Amino acid sequence: MTVTSPLEKDSKNTAVDSFTGERFVPGINDVKLSMEHYQRYYSVLPLVRHKTVLDAACGEGYGTALLALSAAHVIGID
Helix, strand or coil, rough: EECCCCCCCCCCCCCCCCCCCCCCCCCEHHHHHHHHHHHHCCCCCHHHHHCEEEEECCCCHHHHHHCCCCCCCCEEEE
C-alpha cells in the first residue's frame, strides 16, 4: 500500500506545500523517517508501563496507540 501526504495535492488536484516529514503518517514509503518516529515511542514503552501518559503533539495518533500497549491510560492531544 502506498500512502501519499495529504499535503501534496488539494481537492482540486492543485499542488500545495510539499511533505516535510514534520507530521509522520504511518505507511509513507520512507524507511528512515519511519524508524526515526517509531523508535521514539518504542524506546519509552518500558518507562510508561502501568502509568497514565499524556502524549502532547501526538499528530496522527500512531504513537499514542503504541503507548497504549504498555501504559494504563494514554491521552493524546495535538
